[in-house]
Amino acid sequence: MGSETDTIFALATPPGKSAIAVIRISGDQAADVPGALAAKCPEPGCFSLQTLSDGTGAVIDQALLLFMAAPRSSTGEDVVEIHCHGGVAITQTLLGVLVNLSGLRPADAGEFTHRMFHNGKIDLLGAESLADIINADTHRQLVQAWSQMRGALRDPVTGWREAVIKTAAELEAVIDFPDEEIPPSVVASISKRAETLIDEISDCLDDNRIGEIVRDGVQITLLGPVNAGKSTLLNRIANRPVAIVSDEAGTTRDLVPVSLDIGGVPVMLTDTAGIRQNTGAVEAEGISRALSAAGDADYTIIVVDGSRDEWRGDYEALAEIAGHEHILVVNKTDLGIVGMPPANALLMSFVDDCGIDEFLDYLAAKVVRANSAQTSAIITRARHRQALEATIRGLKAGLVLDLEQNPELVAEEFRLAATALGRITGEIDAEDLLEAIFSSFCIGK
Amino acid sequence: MSYDVIVVGGGHAGSEAAAAAARMGARVALVTMHLSKIGEMSCNPAIGGLGKGHLVREIDALDGLMGQAIDRAGIQFRMLNKSRGPAVHGPRAQADRKLYRSVIQALLSEQEGISFIEAAVGDLHVEAGECRGIVTEAGAIIRGGAVVLTTGTFLDGLIHLGAEKTPAGRIGESPSKALATRLRALDLPVGRLKTGTPPRLDGRTIAWNLLEMQPADNPPIPFSTLTSQINVPQIECGITRTTAKTHQIIAESIHLSPVYSGQISGQGPRYCPSIEDKVHRFAEKTSHQLFLEPEGLDDPTVYPNGISTSLPRGVQDALVTSIPGLESTKIMQYGYAIEYDFIDPRALTRTLGLRQLPTLFLAGQINGTTGYEEAAAQGLVAGVNASLVAAGGVADFVLDRSDAYIGVMIDDLTTKGAPEPYRMFTSRAEYRLLLRADNADQRLTERGVALGCVGAQRIAAWREKSSRLGRARDQLAMLSATPKMLRSHDLPVPRDGAARSAAELLSLEGITLSRLQAVWPDLGQIPAQLHQQLEADCRYASYVQRQRVDIDALKRDESMKIPEHLDFSLVGGLSAEARDLLTSHRPDTIAQANRLPGMTPAAVLAVLRHLKRVPPASPNTSGELISQLAGEAQ
Numbered sequence A: 001m002g003s004e005t006d007t008i009f010a011l012a013t014p015p016g017k018s019a020i021a022v023i024r025i026s027g028d029q030a031a032d033v034p035g036a037l038a039a040k041c042p043e044p045g046c047f048s049l050q051t052l053s054d055g056t057g058a059v060i061d062q063a064l065l066l067f068m069a070a071p072r073s074s075t076g077e078d079v080v081e082i083h084c085h086g087g088v089a090i091t092q093t094l095l096g097v098l099v100n101l102s103g104l105r106p107a108d109a110g111e112f113t114h115r116m117f118h119n120g121k122i123d124l125l126g127a128e129s130l131a132d133i134i135n136a137d138t139h140r141q142l143v144q145a146w147s148q149m150r151g152a153l154r155d156p157v158t159g160w161r162e163a164v165i166k167t168a169a170e171l172e173a174v175i176d177f178p179d180e181e182i183p184p185s186v187v188a189s190i191s192k193r194a195e196t197l198i199d200e201i202s203d204c205l206d207d208n209r210i211g212e213i214v215r216d217g218v219q220i221t222l223l224g225p226v227n228a229g230k231s232t233l234l235n236r237i238a239n240r241p242v243a244i245v246s247d248e249a250g251t252t253r254d255l256v257p258v259s260l261d262i263g264g265v266p267v268m269l270t271d272t273a274g275i276r277q278n279t280g281a282v283e284a285e286g287i288s289r290a291l292s293a294a295g296d297a298d299y300t301i302i303v304v305d306g307s308r309d310e311w312r313g314d315y316e317a318l319a320e321i322a323g324h325e326h327i328l329v330v331n332k333t334d335l336g337i338v339g340m341p342p343a344n345a346l347l348m349s350f351v352d353d354c355g356i357d358e359f360l361d362y363l364a365a366k367v368v369r370a371n372s373a374q375t376s377a378i379i380t381r382a383r384h385r386q387a388l389e390a391t392i393r394g395l396k397a398g399l400v401l402d403l404e405q406n407p408e409l410v411a412e413e414f415r416l417a418a419t420a421l422g423r424i425t426g427e428i429d430a431e432d433l434l435e436a437i438f439s440s441f442c443i444g445k
Numbered sequence B: 001m002s003y004d005v006i007v008v009g010g011g012h013a014g015s016e017a018a019a020a021a022a023r024m025g026a027r028v029a030l031v032t033m034h035l036s037k038i039g040e041m042s043c044n045p046a047i048g049g050l051g052k053g054h055l056v057r058e059i060d061a062l063d064g065l066m067g068q069a070i071d072r073a074g075i076q077f078r079m080l081n082k083s084r085g086p087a088v089h090g091p092r093a094q095a096d097r098k099l100y101r102s103v104i105q106a107l108l109s110e111q112e113g114i115s116f117i118e119a120a121v122g123d124l125h126v127e128a129g130e131c132r133g134i135v136t137e138a139g140a141i142i143r144g145g146a147v148v149l150t151t152g153t154f155l156d157g158l159i160h161l162g163a164e165k166t167p168a169g170r171i172g173e174s175p176s177k178a179l180a181t182r183l184r185a186l187d188l189p190v191g192r193l194k195t196g197t198p199p200r201l202d203g204r205t206i207a208w209n210l211l212e213m214q215p216a217d218n219p220p221i222p223f224s225t226l227t228s229q230i231n232v233p234q235i236e237c238g239i240t241r242t243t244a245k246t247h248q249i250i251a252e253s254i255h256l257s258p259v260y261s262g263q264i265s266g267q268g269p270r271y272c273p274s275i276e277d278k279v280h281r282f283a284e285k286t287s288h289q290l291f292l293e294p295e296g297l298d299d300p301t302v303y304p305n306g307i308s309t310s311l312p313r314g315v316q317d318a319l320v321t322s323i324p325g326l327e328s329t330k331i332m333q334y335g336y337a338i339e340y341d342f343i344d345p346r347a348l349t350r351t352l353g354l355r356q357l358p359t360l361f362l363a364g365q366i367n368g369t370t371g372y373e374e375a376a377a378q379g380l381v382a383g384v385n386a387s388l389v390a391a392g393g394v395a396d397f398v399l400d401r402s403d404a405y406i407g408v409m410i411d412d413l414t415t416k417g418a419p420e421p422y423r424m425f426t427s428r429a430e431y432r433l434l435l436r437a438d439n440a441d442q443r444l445t446e447r448g449v450a451l452g453c454v455g456a457q458r459i460a461a462w463r464e465k466s467s468r469l470g471r472a473r474d475q476l477a478m479l480s481a482t483p484k485m486l487r488s489h490d491l492p493v494p495r496d497g498a499a500r501s502a503a504e505l506l507s508l509e510g511i512t513l514s515r516l517q518a519v520w521p522d523l524g525q526i527p528a529q530l531h532q533q534l535e536a537d538c539r540y541a542s543y544v545q546r547q548r549v550d551i552d553a554l555k556r557d558e559s560m561k562i563p564e565h566l567d568f569s570l571v572g573g574l575s576a577e578a579r580d581l582l583t584s585h586r587p588d589t590i591a592q593a594n595r596l597p598g599m600t601p602a603a604v605l606a607v608l609r610h611l612k613r614v615p616p617a618s619p620n621t622s623g624e625l626i627s628q629l630a631g632e633a634q
C-alpha cells in the first residue's frame, strides 16, 4: 500500500479495445499530468481537446482532457480525466508515461472510493450505494441502488435518530433540572414518541427482506431423483439448452448454474445430478455436490417423476434435506400420476406442455416477494437490519422501565438506540442532546 | 524567596489548586487581590446540584476542600432526584456565604506549605521562554517553578447595569486589567463571555408567611466522606413566581437591557438565562418559578434564584415588587451582568497546562466554565500537575471520561472549547451509570493516594471503608437462595426456580439490603452507610458491564497517541477543513480527535490509518466496511 498523499491514477474503463478509454488521475499533482504529455491542463470544470505526445515528441493520441479542481471533484482532490481512443497501445503508452512521473503511482483497488469517503464526499450509505450502482446487473437493482444513494434509508434514519435524540433530550432535562417545571405532558410524550418510533421502524423491517433480496440475488437449486426432468425444467426456464437432456439415468453429473433475471431479481438457478444409491465414484461426487448446493440455496425445487411408484418416498427424503423453503414439482403428468399428490405440489408435463406457465408465475411470486412495509425506506444490507433491530431493542427496553423512577436507565437504553441508528450513517454526541434540550425548554437558574 | 507553585487568585479554583499543590508537598504561594475574599461565592450561595454535586464528591475523593467546606457551612441540604436512581442523585446545599468563606480560609491556613500574599498580579515572569513566576502590579517579582492562573471573572471584567458600565472583577472589586493586556499580548486565543446575577433582597421585607416553603432534607446527607454528620442548623427556602405584570414590565423595558441594546457582545450561559431572556425567548410561558434563598443564618440578605437581570435599577425595583410575597421588598444590591476575558481552553492539554507555555496552568472561569464546582475541580487538577512539573517531573495527572466527571469536563473543554460558559450536567457523561456521586471515592481515592495528594486521615478512612466494602461484596456474592425461600420472606422475586445470589437479588426492583436481612441476618453487619453504594453497584451491574465494552474500546483509542509534532499535511485523505481543525486543536489522542466538533468519522479514520500505517483490520469499523465496498466496486 502506497502513501495516502500520492497522486494516483488508473484506467477507469475495461482493458482491451474500445471506442474510447478513460484514465483517471486524482491528487495534488493531477494538474501537472497534461504538461508531462506536452498538453495544457484545462480550466477547472472544462474539457479541452489536446494532442498528447511522449517525451520524444511522438504523438500518442488526440484526447479530451477534463480537469476538476479540489474540493469540487468526485474524490475531493484535484482530478484529471483523459478520454483517449480505446486502443491497447494508446492506453499502455499513456499509463507508461504516468508511472514514470515522480509522486504518481497506480491506484490500489478501491482507492478512489476510499478517497471519496475520506474527503467526506459520501457517507457510509453513499459508499455502499456506489458499489451497488456499479455492480447492478438488473434494472431493478440499479433503480434500488440509486434510490439508496439519494437517501431512501438515510432520510428516514436521520429522522428517526433526531426523534430518538429529542426524546432522550427531554428525558435528560427531566434528570438534570429536577427543580424546573417540566410539564407532565413531557413525560407522557416521551413514551408516546418512543412507541411511534418502534412502530415506524418495525414497519420498515417488515419488508420481506425485499431490498436485500434484490441486492444480493437469490440462489435456487434443482434437486430430484435421476430422470425426473430437472434438466428439462432448467432448459425451459433458461429458454435455451443449457444442460444435456436424455433418458439415460444420471445424465447430469456436475452443477450447472444459469443466471436469470426474474422480475428484476438476479437469480442463480443450479441444475444438479439426480439422486440415487449405488453409483460410481464420479456420480457419487456429483450427488454430494447436489446435496450441498441444496443446503446453501435460498430455495430448492424438488422435481420428481410422478409416474413412478417411489416418487412419494423420494420426495419425503429430499424434503428433509431441502428444509422448509422448497417447491415440489410432480412431473410427467402425461404418463399418469401414482396416488394423490399433496396440496403443495405443482403438476407439470413437458410432453403436454401443461403446468409450466403456472410454475413460472409461482416462482416469480416467490422470488419477488411483495414489500409489505408501508414506508419507502429500504434496507439493502444485513448491517442496516441489525442496526434497526438494535434500535428497536433499545427503545423497547426503555419503555419497559419506569420513566419517573429510573429515567437514567431509560436514557441509557435510548442512548443505545440512537447509537445504533447513528452507526448506519455517523455518530452521536452528548452535545446533540444538550442542543435539543435548550432549544425546547425554558431552563431557569 | 522562591516557591514551587504560585497560584494566582483565591476563588474556588485557586483555593483547591493551592491546597492540592501543598498536599503534594509543594511550597505554594497563593497570591490574590484580597486575602479576606478567599473562598468568596461571587453569585448564588449554593454548592452542588446535578453533575456539580458529582464534581464535589470527586474533589472530596481526591482530598480537596470543597466537600468538607460545604458540610461545615451548608444551611439547607437537599438531595435532588432522590426518588430516582442513584446515578442521578444530585447532592446540593445552600451555604451561609460568610461561613463558607471562613471555613475555606480556615482549611487553607491549616494546610502546611501555603504562603498567602495579598497583591494584584500584573504580569507573568518568563525566563528563557518558560513561565517561572509572576510580577505584581506594584512590580515585585515572585519566582516559582510553575504558575496556576485562576482569575475568574476578573480579566478585563466589565459590569453592566442598565446603561451603566463599570470596570470590575465582581461588584465592588477592581478588575484585572494589566494581566488581561499581558495575556492578549502572549498571543493566546482570548474570547469574551458574560454571566449575570440577580438583585439581592432584604429578607426582612419579604412576606414569608404568604409563601410556599421548601424544607431541608432530614437528615442532611454530607458531601464529604470525612463528615459523619452535619451540625449547622438547617433553614427553609421560599418559593414564589413571576406574574403577568412582571412579564409586562420586562417586555416594556427589554430594550434597556445591555444584552438587548447591543452593549454586551459576550455569550452568556443558555441554561442560566436572565429573566429578560426567559421572558423574551419563552414568550408562551406566562410565569416562572423562583426560589428565595437566605444567604446566611445571621444575614438578612436573600438570593432570589431565577431572576438574574441587568435591567436598570428602577426596572429591577418594579420587577421585584410585582412578585407575590415581594410587594414591599427592598433591594439591597442590584443585579448585574459581567463580561470578562477567557482563554479558549483548546489551548490547553488535559493537564490544564498551556501547550505554548507548559509551566503555566489555567483553571476555573478563566477557561470558559461557570460555577464554583467546575472551577474547584479544575483547580485541583491544575494544582497537582503544577506541583508535578515544579518538582521536575512530568505533568501527567489526567482523568479520562470513564474515570470521572472531572475527566468529562476537561476533555470537553480541551477538545470543544467554550462557545458559551460551560456548566456540568449528568447528560454530558456517557458513562453516567458508572460515574456516580456515591462511588467517587472508589473511583478516585486510590489514584489520589498513588499521586500523593491524599492526606493521612483520608487514607485511613478510605482503607477502612474499602475493606468493609470488599467484605460486604464477597458476602453478597456468596449467599444465595431459591425463589421459594425468598417468597416465604415476602420478597418480590420471579417464580422461575432459579437460585439467586444476594448480589443478583439487589438488581431487582424493590429489593434492598435491609429487606434481605430478613433472609440473612448476617447482612446486618454491613454498616448502613454502605447500603446505598452496594445497592447501586448491584442495580447497575448489567448496564455497567455493557458500558465497559465501550470503555475498553475508548481506552484502546485513547491509548493511541497522536505525536505532538505530527504534520497533518502528511496524513492522506484529509480534507482541508479537517487538516486545519487538527492543526489548530492538536488533539493528544485519537479519541480526542474524534470528539472535535466538525470532525468527520472519515477524517478520524484517516488519522488512525496514518498512525497505524496499515489498512484497518478491526472488524465492524466503517473503515473495514469501506475497504470491503471498495473491493466490491472494482
Ligand SMILES: Cc1cc2nc3c(=O)[nH]c(=O)nc-3n(C[C@H](O)[C@H](O)[C@H](O)COP(=O)(O)OP(=O)(O)OC[C@H]3O[C@@H](n4cnc5c(N)ncnc54)[C@H](O)[C@@H]3O)c2cc1C
Pocket (backbone or CB within 6 Å): A445, B008, B009, B010, B011, B012, B013, B014, B031, B032, B033, B034, B037, B038, B040, B041, B042, B043, B044, B119, B120, B121, B122, B150, B151, B152, B153, B154, B155, B169, B170, B175, B176, B179, B195, B196, B197, B272, B336, B337, B338, B363, B364, B365, B366, B369, B370, B371, B372, B375, B376
Ligand atoms: C456576576 C456573576 C454571576 C455569576 N453567575 C453564576 C451563575 O449563574 N451560575 C454559576 O454557576 N456561576 C456563576 N458565577 C460564577 C462563579 O462565581 C464562578 O464560576 C466561580 O466563582 C469561578 O471560580 P474561579 O475560582 O474561577 O474564580 P473567582 O471565584 O472569580 O475568583 C477569582 C479570584 O482571583 C482573584 N484575582 C483575579 N485577578 C487577579 C489578579 N490579577 N491578581 C490577583 N488576584 C486576582 C480575585 O480576587 C478572586 O479572588 C457568577 C459570577 C459572577 C461574578
Ligand SMILES: Nc1nc2c(ncn2[C@@H]2O[C@H](COP(=O)(O)OP(=O)(O)OP(=O)(O)O)[C@@H](O)[C@H]2O)c(=O)[nH]1
Pocket (backbone or CB within 6 Å): A224, A225, A226, A227, A228, A229, A230, A231, A232, A233, A244, A245, A246, A247, A248, A249, A250, A251, A252, A253, A272, A273, A274, A275, A331, A332, A333, A334, A335, A348, A349, A350, A351, A352
Ligand atoms: N413423458 C415425459 N417425459 C419427460 C418429461 N419431462 C422430461 N421427460 C423426459 O425424461 C427424461 C429425463 O429428463 P432429464 O431432464 O434429463 O432428467 P434429469 O432429472 O435431469 O435426469 P438426470 O440428469 O439423469 O438426473 C428425458 O428423456 C426427458 O425427455 C415429461 O413431462 N413427460
Ligand SMILES: [Mg+2]
Pocket (backbone or CB within 6 Å): A230, A231, A232, A243, A244, A245, A251, A252, A272, A274
Ligand atoms: Mg439432468
